[in-house]
Amino acid sequence: MEATITLHVDGYRRELTVDTRTTLLDALRDRLGEYSPKKGCDHGQCGACTVLADGRRILSCLALAVAQDGAHVTTAAGLAQGGGGPHRVTRAFLEHDAYQCGYCTPGQICSAVGALSELEAGMPSHATDHPDAPVRTTDAEIRERMSGNLCRCGAYPAIVAAVREAAQ
Amino acid sequence: MSTTSPAGAVGRPLPRTEGEAKVAGHAPYAYEQPVRDPVYLHPVLSTVARGRVVAVETAEAQERPGVRVVLTHENAERLARTGDREFAVLQEPVIAFRGQIVAAVVAETPEEARYAASLVRVQERAEEHDVVLTQGHPRLYRPGEEAAPGADSEQGEPDAELERAEVVLDRTYRTPMEHNNPMEPHTSIALWEDSGQGHLTLYDSTQGPHTVRETLSGVFGLDPGQVRVVSPHVGGGFGSKGSPHAHNVLAVVAARALPGHGVKFALTRQQTFSLVGHRSPTIQRLRLGADRDGRLRAVVHDSEEHTSTVKEFAEQSAVCSRTMYAAPHRRSTHRLTALDVPIPFWMRAPGECPGMYASESAMDELAHELDMDPIELRERNEPERDPQSGRPWSDRSLLRCLREGAERFGWHGRDRRPRARREGDWWVGTGVAAAFYPHVVIPGSQARIEYASGCYTLRIGAADIGTGARTVLGQIAADALEVPVERVRVEIGDSSLPQASVAGGSSGTSSWGSAVVAAARAFTEEHGAAPGEGARAAATTPEETVAEDHAVYSFGAHFAEAWVNDDTGEVRVPRMYGLFSVGRVINPRTVRSQLIGGMVMGLSMALHEHSVVDERRGLVVNQDLAQYHVAANADVAGVQAEWLEQSDTRATPMGSRGAGEIGIVGTAAAVANAAHHATGVRVRELPLTPDRFLVETGP
Numbered sequence: 001m002e003a004t005i006t007l008h009v010d011g012y013r014r015e016l017t018v019d020t021r022t023t024l025l026d027a028l029r030d031r032l033g034e035y036s037p038k039k040g041c042d043h044g045q046c047g048a049c050t051v052l053a054d055g056r057r058i059l060s061c062l063a064l065a066v067a068q069d070g071a072h073v074t075t076a077a078g079l080a081q082g083g084g085g086p087h088r089v090t091r092a093f094l095e096h097d098a099y100q101c102g103y104c105t106p107g108q109i110c111s112a113v114g115a116l117s118e119l120e121a122g123m124p125s126h127a128t129d130h131p132d133a134p135v136r137t138t139d140a141e142i143r144e145r146m147s148g149n150l151c152r153c154g155a156y157p158a159i160v161a162a163v164r165e166a167a168q
Numbered sequence: 169m170s171t172t173s174p175a176g177a178v179g180r181p182l183p184r185t186e187g188e189a190k191v192a193g194h195a196p197y198a199y200e201q202p203v204r205d206p207v208y209l210h211p212v213l214s215t216v217a218r219g220r221v222v223a224v225e226t227a228e229a230q231e232r233p234g235v236r237v238v239l240t241h242e243n244a245e246r247l248a249r250t251g252d253r254e255f256a257v258l259q260e261p262v263i264a265f266r267g268q269i270v271a272a273v274v275a276e277t278p279e280e281a282r283y284a285a286s287l288v289r290v291q292e293r294a295e296e297h298d299v300v301l302t303q304g305h306p307r308l309y310r311p312g313e314e315a316a317p318g319a320d321s322e323q324g325e326p327d328a329e330l331e332r333a334e335v336v337l338d339r340t341y342r343t344p345m346e347h348n349n350p351m352e353p354h355t356s357i358a359l360w361e362d363s364g365q366g367h368l369t370l371y372d373s374t375q376g377p378h379t380v381r382e383t384l385s386g387v388f389g390l391d392p393g394q395v396r397v398v399s400p401h402v403g404g405g406f407g408s409k410g411s412p413h414a415h416n417v418l419a420v421v422a423a424r425a426l427p428g429h430g431v432k433f434a435l436t437r438q439q440t441f442s443l444v445g446h447r448s449p450t451i452q453r454l455r456l457g458a459d460r461d462g463r464l465r466a467v468v469h470d471s472e473e474h475t476s477t478v479k480e481f482a483e484q485s486a487v488c489s490r491t492m493y494a495a496p497h498r499r500s501t502h503r504l505t506a507l508d509v510p511i512p513f514w515m516r517a518p519g520e521c522p523g524m525y526a527s528e529s530a531m532d533e534l535a536h537e538l539d540m541d542p543i544e545l546r547e548r549n550e551p552e553r554d555p556q557s558g559r560p561w562s563d564r565s566l567l568r569c570l571r572e573g574a575e576r577f578g579w580h581g582r583d584r585r586p587r588a589r590r591e592g593d594w595w596v597g598t599g600v601a602a603a604f605y606p607h608v609v610i611p612g613s614q615a616r617i618e619y620a621s622g623c624y625t626l627r628i629g630a631a632d633i634g635t636g637a638r639t640v641l642g643q644i645a646a647d648a649l650e651v652p653v654e655r656v657r658v659e660i661g662d663s664s665l666p667q668a669s670v671a672g673g674s675s676g677t678s679s680w681g682s683a684v685v686a687a688a689r690a691f692t693e694e695h696g697a698a699p700g701e702g703a704r705a706a707a708t709t710p711e712e713t714v715a716e717d718h719a720v721y722s723f724g725a726h727f728a729e730a731w732v733n734d735d736t737g738e739v740r741v742p743r744m745y746g747l748f749s750v751g752r753v754i755n756p757r758t759v760r761s762q763l764i765g766g767m768v769m770g771l772s773m774a775l776h777e778h779s780v781v782d783e784r785r786g787l788v789v790n791q792d793l794a795q796y797h798v799a800a801n802a803d804v805a806g807v808q809a810e811w812l813e814q815s816d817t818r819a820t821p822m823g824s825r826g827a828g829e830i831g832i833v834g835t836a837a838a839v840a841n842a843a844h845h846a847t848g849v850r851v852r853e854l855p856l857t858p859d860r861f862l863v864e865t866g867p
């Protein structure tokens with residue numbers, strides 16, 4: 001079965017017809033040729049496919065494309081070419097060499113942007129002392145919130161440094 | 169060469185050439201290359217560990233809309249060369265392991281390919297299988313020269329000496345089966361064009377485009393000139409992409425059945441657990457005989473591992489004991505047993521990594537036994553020459569790494585007694601382990617330099633799997649040409665470029681860089697400092713790159729602090745510090761990332777990694793990233809890597825040695841030693857899961 005949907009990808013309106021079994025990740029990659037989000041597991045276990053959908057970070061391999069009809073999707077490509085230059089998180093990743101092979105990186109960057117807005121909104125995490133306590137941007141908070149994004153190259157210390165810097 | 173000039177590019181922490189493309193996600197990995205008329209391949213894998221394919225029913229799959237071809241052993245093309253059985257894909261109805269390719273569907277969309285693959289009915293006849301490596305397995309044998317050159321080695325009379333020694337330590341350590349799990353699963357796009365002799369283009373996620381070209385042209389009986397392998401960006405490999413595997417052959421078989429279509433084949437994460445290699449489990453017995461004052465008299469290291477029935481591969485775990493410490497009497501052996509398991513292959517520091525876990529754990533146990541500081545024990549056993557070859561060391565800086573590392577980590581004043589420090593619910597301890605890695609230069613790489621419009625273009629078919637090769641080779645070329653690095657362009661990742669060896673064995677920068685230096689020298693000799701438009705020169709990695717008369721190794725020291733929870737047994741490692749001797753560091757930024765990355769993978773090995781085999785069904789049951797744990801961000805806290813400022817021109821003309829693997833060598837031992845120091849519990853089997861610490865400890 002097929003369905004026609006609209007996605008706004010990095011500011012561009014894209015209309016496409018997809019098999020209803022198609023995930024948002026495959027729609028972006030295989031249908032639209034938007035290869036910035038990566039496929040590391042296709043099962044919501046690695047974070048490589050993380051994008052921002054209407055401002056929130058989601059795993060695009062766990063989202064069906066048809067369910068995202070009308071969504072505004074931002075990928076790391078969109079973050080890298082914002083009007084005012086690359087996003088501060090993107091810049092911080094470059095500065096800290098927070099990647100090696102780069103395959104987890106677009107997902108890490110989208111996830112970091114999402115995590116920083118969650119922090120700003122005061123959403124607690126497992127690393128927060130108490131659900132009612134004010135949330136502070138500590139390394140422990142960053143590590144916890146970035147733990148859905150695996151990096152086999154082991155760039156975590158640099159990723160934390162980059163996110164910490166971008167948070168300031 | 170001018171690499172020592174302070175104005176040079178070598179030694180500067182330049183950002184990665186492809187950095188901006190990578191953070192945007194624009195750097196194209198294999199699957200992301202544009203191709204005409206793409207079609208999608210999905211394989212069908214065996215579900216028994218040993219047996220035969222009795223029948224394959226494909227009708228239902230074939231009838232699905234968009235299905236272009238269903239491949240089985242009955243209709244797949246006969247391959248030209250199948251001496252290497254790993255590549256004999258769909259050639260006969262024999263099943264040698266669970267997860268082997270037994271059929272495949274190619275369809276117009278990935279969803280349809282996957283669904284149709286589920287409709288292929290493969291009737292299998294199971295035969296009795298054996299997938300479990302046990303100690304003293306009845307079918308152990310000594311591996312052949314090709315898999316393990318010099319599988320056994322012996323000096324002096326180790327047995328007699330063990331009898332005589334004042335202190336004897338006899339311990340067995342186990343490491344589990346592990347999987348590389350690069351974040352980019354193995355992917356190929358194969359395009360076969362029929363015109364003329366035919367031509368194959370393969371976009372491939374590989375550590376060596378030329379290796380893939382050479383292997384596949386042989387398998388398909390093609391001239392290497394008919395094959396082009398392209399891989400500008402690779403999402404990690406850690407050894408598993410160091411050779412083509414069965415999936416590459418399958419992609420090409422499909423492409424040749426569908427000329428003109430780009431056949432896209434991305435392995436699922438699950439499929440990578442049986443098709444692209446793994447680290448064999450090891451059972452290692454270490455026997456150390458020493459004097460009361462800690463001088464080793466005998467070292468015996470025996471390692472048992474598995475291999476597959478398809479192809480022999482030996483994890484050479486005991487090799488480290490031939491080099492690490494002085495002892496007049498020593499022996500090391502490797503024994504394999506061929507099980508009905510997928511084919512093991514390289515995983516970061518194959519051999520050295522599990523071997524040094526065992527040997528550095530044993531050294532820690534011996535130090536404990538002698539009530540001696542573990543660094544002091546290593547000081548007492550420092551060999552003046554390489555015990556294996558008798559050659560002088562090119563640069564053995566192990567003791568410097570240990571001593572200076574101890575300073576920087578804050579080792580001194582450590583209370584040696586285990587279970588001596590407690591913070592709240594946590595037992596706290598520190599551990600140390602040595603690291604080493606042989607220096608490898610693979611001959612035969614070629615570099616070409618061409619000058620046009622003020623720019624020097626360096627071409628070499630090397631692979632950048634996240635190492636920084638593209639950046640680093642530019643730095644080497646710039647200094648060797650004595651030009652600013654901004655004027656050097658680097659092209660890599662394509663077999664149509666000059667021949668390059670595989671990115672493996674920490675040999676990449678050393679091998680390719682030596683060719684680059686030679687090419688730059690040839691260029692300058694021919695064209696001087698003011699070359700004309702179109703000036704070019706090429707050169708090959710010189711045979712005599714590494715000083716023959718010296719033993720050339722990298723060394724390092726790992727320090728770790730472990731916290732073990734008294735109630736739950738959970739192990740946390742808030743602090744890791746590594747000090748390494750890797751010769752000259754060409755790019756501090758990328759080398760630091762590599763060393764830290766190795767240490768993080770070593771921590772992951774220590775605490776998490778374990779491919780659990782179901783002995784009844786013959787499969788790895790935790791074959792995904794939710795169940796096969798690799799270290800996540802919150803598992804990793806303070807990890808620091810530093811190095812000694814050195815230069816080793818006996819190793820390479822750049823003065824550098826490899827840095828890709830040494831970070832993972834010894835790391836797990838440092839963590840395990842720290843956990844022992846914290847708790848008094850000596851765990852001799854990885855990973856250090858909580859249950860292992862929930863045992864009664866003696867007084």
Ligand code: FES
Nearest residue numbers: 042044046047061
């Ligand atoms: S690809 Fe979506 S989480 Fe791994």
Ligand code: FES
Nearest residue numbers: 100102151152153
């Ligand atoms: S940079 Fe390679 S997996 Fe993160």
